[in-house]
Amino acid sequence: MEHTNLHLEKRSSLAVVTLDRPKVLNALNAETLAELSEAFEELAADPAIRVILLAGAGGRAFVAGADIRELAALSAEEGRAFALRGQQVFRRIETLGKPVIACIQGFALGAGCELAMACTLRLAADDARLGQPEVKLGVMAGYGGSQRLPRLVGRGAGLKLLLTGAIIDAHEALRIGLVDEVVPAAELMERAESLGREIAANAPLGVAETLRAVDEGLDLPLDLALLREAGRFGYLCGTTDKNEGTQAFLEKRPPIWNGNEAEDPCRGRPDRKSCYS
Numbered sequence: 001m002e003h004t005n006l007h008l009e010k011r012s013s014l015a016v017v018t019l020d021r022p023k024v025l026n027a028l029n030a031e032t033l034a035e036l037s038e039a040f041e042e043l044a045a046d047p048a049i050r051v052i053l054l055a056g057a058g059g060r061a062f063v064a065g066a067d068i069r070e071l072a073a074l075s076a077e078e079g080r081a082f083a084l085r086g087q088q089v090f091r092r093i094e095t096l097g098k099p100v101i102a103c104i105q106g107f108a109l110g111a112g113c114e115l116a117m118a119c120t121l122r123l124a125a126d127d128a129r130l131g132q133p134e135v136k137l138g139v140m141a142g143y144g145g146s147q148r149l150p151r152l153v154g155r156g157a158g159l160k161l162l163l164t165g166a167i168i169d170a171h172e173a174l175r176i177g178l179v180d181e182v183v184p185a186a187e188l189m190e191r192a193e194s195l196g197r198e199i200a201a202n203a204p205l206g207v208a209e210t211l212r213a214v215d216e217g218l219d220l221p222l223d224l225a226l227l228r229e230a231g232r233f234g235y236l237c238g239t240t241d242k243n244e245g246t247q248a249f250l251e252k253r254p255p256i257w258n259g260n261e262a263e264d265p266c267r268g269r270p271d272r273k274s275c276y277s
Contacts, residue, residue, distance in 0.1 A: 003035045003038070003039065004031065004035065005019065005020060005021050005029075005031060005032040005035050006018060006019050006020055006032065006035050006036065006039060007020055007057075008039050008042070008043075010046075010048070010049060011193075012048075013048065013049065013050045013051065013197070013200040014049070014050070014051050014052070014053065014193060014196045014197065014200060015043050015046075015049045015051075015052045015053070016052075016053045016055065016189075017036070017039050017040070017043075017052060017053070017054050017055070018054075018055045018056065018057050019032065019036070019054075019055070019056045019057060019062075019063060020057040020058075021057075022056075022057050022058025022060065022061075024064070024067070025056075025058070025060055025061035025063075025064030025065075025106070025107060026056040026057065026058065026061050026062065026063045026064060026112070027063065027064050027065055027066065027067045027068075027111075028063055028065070028066050028067060028086075028111045028112070028115070029066075029067035029070055030067075030070060030085075033085065033086060033089055036089060036093075037089045037092065040052075040089075040092060040093055040096060041092075043096070043098070044092075044096050044097065044098065047204075047259060049098065050098060050099075050199070050200040050204050050207070051098060051099050051100075051101065051196040051197075051199050051200045052096075052098060052099070052100045052101070052196075053100075053101050053103055053189070053192050053193065053196055054093075054100055054101065054102050054103065054115075054119060055102075055103040055105070055188075055189065055192075056103075056105065056106070056112075058106075059105060059106060059185075060105075060106040060107065061105075061106040061107040061108070061112065062102065062103070062104040062105060062106060062107065062108040062112050062115075062116060062128070063107075063108060063109075063111060063112025063115055063116075064106075064107045064108075064109050064110075064112055065107075065109045065110030065111050065112055065133075066086075066110055066111040066143075068137070070082075071137070071139070079139075079142075082142065083142035083143065086111065086114075086142065086143035086144075087142075087143055087144055090114060090115060090118035090143055090144050091118070091144070093115075093118050093119065094118040094119075094120075094215070095211075095212075095215060097208040097211060097212065098207075098208065098211075099120040099121065099196075099199050099207065099211065100118075100119040100120050100121075101119060101120065101121045101122075101123060101192050101195060101196055102115070102116040102119035102121070102122045102123065103123055103125075103188055103189060103192045104116055104122060104123065104124040104125065104128045104130070104170075104179065104188075105124075105125040105127060105128060105185055105188055106125070106127060106128065106129065107128075107129050107130075108128060108129070108130045109129070109130070109131050109132075109133055109167065110131075110132060110133060110134055110141070110145075111143050113130050113131060113132055113145060113149075114132075114141060114143040114144050114145040114148065115143070116130070116179075117144065117145065117148040117149065117152060117178075118144060118148065120211065121180050121181075121195070122178070122179040122180050122181075123179065123180065123181050123182075123183060123188060123191060123192050123195070124170040124173060124174070124179040124181070124182050124183075124188075125170065125182070125183060125184070125185035125188045126170050126171075126182055126183065126184055126185060127170070127185050128169070128170040128173065128179070128182075129167050129168070129169060129170075130167065130168055130170075130173050130178060130179070131161060131165065131166055131167035131168060132145045132149065132161055132162050132165065133165035133166075133167065134165070135162070135163065135164075135165045136165040140162070141162060145162065146162060149161060149162060149178075151218070152177055152178055153176045153177045153178055154176075154177075157176045170182045202257075203241045203242075203245055203255070203257050203259075204241070204257055204259040205236060205239055205241050205259055205261065206236060206241065206245075209232045209235065209236055212232065213225075213228060213229050213232050216228055217229065239260065239261065240258060240260050241255075241257050241258065241259065241260070244256060244257065244258070245257075
């Protein structure tokens, strides 16, 4: 599928999605958000793709924020719809079932920081600048920032950034837990690809179920989350990948994954999440 505001490249088990509006620092407008959604739906449906790298073109920004001209024209009702649409797209990225690595160079502000937080992991170049400056525009974070930021860095540190609109550098972001690693800008994509291939070498079903278990379990009491974990572990024990992985280990050879799913009594049920417990 052809896109105007982003590029999608598939490299064996990896895909690279590059937002490409460098003249406006890759700001997210409605068209770009729609293309982002389409690209990730395509990648979700492609069994060959196991890890996705998300980057911004031009070297100056990952995503500098939402399109301010679009924001300025929003009424109250339109603003709510605007926020819900962005939340929907970002939540889909967050729950894709495949790891998404944000490759942050330059500015990741407002919607850009929110997009990075919706990714599974965040690698930052040493020139990265992150923040949620929406309060300086008379609004607040609307694409999930007020919820994901405190979950990542804690209530106090999250509120400090959300209420001041401060922009922090990559090393401060690493210190508070907003990013997972800082590397020289020239090495960012090489490091992201290396990490992506390390993850992609593992069992795809094991990776997907781990992502789901963590995503669901964070909002559950520990006892219930542990039951969910046991249910997903049991499901994986019925897969051919488990048989291959254990046999390969015993035979001292690399495993060959096929990602075939076992018969799962919970799959397709409307109460699938609770079914695992």
